[in-house]
Amino acid sequence: MNDNTDDMFRALVENSPDVIVRYDLEGRRRYANPAWVRLTGHDFGEILGRTVLERPMMPDPGFFHQMLMGGSGGSMREKLNCC
Structure with a gap:
């Protein structure tokens, strides 16, 4: 990619309002x-440099798995208790 394309992608x-993690x-x-x-809320x-097991994204490492599998109802916003 050229510099302009890299800048646009960055x-x-x-x-993006969506979470992107590499x-x-x-x-x-x-x-x-x-x-x-x-x-x-983490900086x-x-x-960076840690795994999900070393520093979970949320207090419960199974949080996203439960949400993706249907969870306990309610909106995503309610489940995340944010916004």
């Missing part, structure tokens, strides 16, 4: 966008 990811092959977080910080220094 702006898209940094300004992991390496060992499962360590290498990148998280600002939406991740807004959702979790980047707390999670």
Whole structure:
């Protein structure tokens, strides 16, 4: 990609309202966008270079699995207790 395309992609990811996280092959977080910080309340220094088991995104590591599998009803916003 050229510099202009890289800049456009970076702006898209940094300004996305959706959480975007990149992991390496060992499962360590290498990148998280600002939406991740807004959702979790953790800053980047707390999670980068760590796995989900070392520093869960939420207090309960099974939280997202339960939500994805149907959870206990209610909206996503209610489940996340945010926004």
